[in-house]
Every structure is written in C-alpha cells, then in structure tokens.
Amino acid sequence: MTYPATYRYTKEHEWIDATAGKVGITDYAQNTLGDIVFVDLPKVGSKVEKGKVFGSVESVKAVSDLYSPVTGTVVEVNEELATAPEKINTDAHTAWILKVEMTDPSEVDQLLSAADYEKFVKEETH
C-alpha cells in the first residue's frame, strides 16, 4: 500500500489532506483494526484539538480512538460512514471521516510525511 505523498500523517495513524482539510485513518490502521463496523463521528461545528480524541472507530474485534492531527473546527462529516463504515476498509485513503477548518495551518508541517510515516509503520510492525 502506498501512502499519498500529498497527505500528512500522525503516529496515531490518522492522515490529513491539508488542501481539502480532510481527515481519515491510514491503510495500516484499517488493516490492524479489521472489519470496521462503527464510526463515532463528531458534530459539525464542534472543535477539535491537535493530539486530542475527536471520535472513535470500532471494528468487530476492537475500538480505537481517533486523534485530531490539527486544531480547528469541524465543517463537515462523512455521513456515508454512518451506514457504510466498511468504506474505510475498502479504501482508507479516500474514505475521509471529517473536514476541518484549521486554526493554524502551519500545524500541518509538524506532521509526518508519507515517507516518514511508512518508515514509522515498518518499525512499529517489527
């Protein structure tokens, strides 16, 4: 699996597409979780904070917190995931969870690049 080079990543396995403000979880994360059955989405208008929990994603075997890669306001959530959470398993890098309007766009620069994230995942699986 290739990680889009235009995205940035967290060590908690979220990605952010900074141009669109879209946030999702990585292919590594969906693969580790297995069959995803439930995504607990925040409300539009709610605030998210870099490094803080904004929701959760549940698979058959486990529940996992979602951490926001940036600080900002939720402007849209992917309602499709409420009825079809398995979209994350099918294509984690297009199945965005929420769109966030960043308070400080420079926060993105502190996140991992695709190459660094890939390296991080490799180390984690060893």
Added chain:
Amino acid sequence: MVDFGGWDMPVEYSGITAEHMAVRTGVGLFDVSHMGDIQFRGPGSLAAIQALSMNDASRLAMGQAQYSAMLYPQGTFVDDILVHKFSDNDYLLVINAGTREKDYQWIRSQVGSFAGVHISDYSDHYTQLAIQGPRAQETLAKLTKTDLGAIKNYWFTWGTICGVPNTLIARTGYTGEDGFEIYLPSDEPTSTRVWNEIMGAGEEFGILACGLGARNTLRLEAAMSLYGHEISEDVNLFEAGLERFSKLGKSDFVGSQALLHLQQSGGPKRKLVGLEMIDRGIARDGYKVCSLDGKEVGYVTSGSPSPYLKKNIALAYVPLDRTAPGTEVAVEVRGNLVKAKVVPTPFYRRAKKQATPVK
C-alpha cells in the same frame, strides 16, 4: 499474531466477518492445538473424574463426549472441560490453554492419590483441528472412509484421515454450528499436510482458515461460556447458568456441597444474561452495566458486533431483578450510557438437523 496462553495465534486470517460467515454458511478450519489434553487411565479413572467433574461421567457410553466443568470447593470455576470416554479405563479431558498448568495441578492435587488411575498431560502430543460449518461433513468426507454421518453430536470415533490412522474424530465444536474436531499427532509435517488437504477439500464450499477472532464471535452468538469471561474462579455455577450440565443433588463432586448450601439459602444474587444493544454502541468485555439512570448494577463479560445477526450483542452479569427478557438496562460505553435490553440466549441457534448435545 497474539499471545494466547503462551501460543502465537492469529486473531484473523482473511477478516473476522468473512471467517465467521464461512462457518455459518459453509465451512471454516481452526487450528485449536492450544487446547489442553489430559488423559486418565486405569480402573480408577471414572471415580477420579466423578470427583472432579460436575457432570455425570458414569452416563457416558464408549465413544461419547460430555460438556462439564471442574469447580473449586466454593462452587466457582477452575475451568470448563470436555470429557471423552475412550473405554471404562481410559478417558480424555480437553481443557483450556490458558488454564492448562493450573488445571493439571488442580487435578493432581485433588485426585492424584486416588487408587488405580494414572493421569498424564498429553497436550503437546496432539494437533487439534476444528472443521466447523454446515459443509464440514462434506469437506471431511473427502479425506476419510469413516462414516461421518454415523457420528452423532457429542460422539466420536477413530478413523483414518488423510492417511493418518487412529485419528480421533469428534462431532464437537465451539461455534454453535455442526462440525468436527480431529486430534492428530503433533508433528509439524503431518499437521501442515492435513491442514492443507482440508483447505483443499473445502475449497468448493468456500472454506476459510479461521482465527481466534471468529472463534470468539461464533461462540458468543451461540452464548457458549469462555473461561476468564463468563466463568472464572469468581463466578459460581448458578450465576453462570450452567447447572443443567451438572449432577448436583444426584452425586457428590468438588464444589457440590457449597452449591447445595447456596441453593438452600436462596440461590445466586446475579445471573448471566444476553444483551442486545438498542441504541448505537458496542458493549465490550468489562464495560459496566447500569440502570437506566446510571447506577452501576453489573458488568459485561463478552461483547461484540454479531457478524451473522448484524446486531451488537453481549453477555453480562446483572442482578436477579433485571434478568427478565425485555428488561432495559444501560451499558456504559466510553463514558456514555447506551441503552440495551435483556434477550434470551443463545443469540443464534442453528437449524436442527440432528440430535442435541448430551447434557
């Protein structure tokens, strides 16, 4: 891979949901070699087993297996077990992996001094494979001349499978589905070869290799107890609702005196029930069960989305006054109270094709 009682075991191969559905609708193959196997030999075997095991092993015929448990003197669980009668002088107890050492020590301490019985831990001698699902018999039939249809539920025989002679073939399982468990010599080339041949034989039925994840969701739908969850040294027989598998009141065994006393003094104060989530949310092991106004009343022993029923289900201990089906409770899911209701168990029962297990 996860560590499970000292065994490296896959949680899933191709995905829990797919594996689960393969077993419900076709066939699945599990490597359950982690299960422990304790052999009782000698004319004193039955007396020793009767003392240890809550079920009545004297009712077993040769070639018959029985669900049972070993209890502590206070009536709580050492482990649940399957007792197989090979002959009057030869029995096999199949026990859990995580409790193997404890069980063996317990057995030695309780009946080690009994006359005429020799007890051995044969756990490392067997590779145990479970072939489970409505197409299990058709799958296995390709690999043996043994008349599998003649083996009734909770009976077993010996036969040649994949050229391996004297293989114990039992119609048992832990999935709520029809199926077989076979016990092979544990050498790796044989184990690998038989595994591959079963996978080949089941291909036309969509066989999938199944891991611990599907094993857990399957047994949960069937509301079968798992040691460390529904049953443990802190839970007694009545609470777990397994008294139908005991000879209590008919014959003595370790734990029976305390249980009779408990029965006379009003019975258990809590019981295991099935829960189905009403509101969105998944109950997980260890979550609190509360009254609708948030007062803690019990706890979840096992909880998961049910891949077959497409509902979120759980087993939980609740006080007696909340055990009636339809009773609404709340499960504390990550800080939120999520409404659930008590439902009858098992959550899933397969369509009857053959005799029910011997109880």
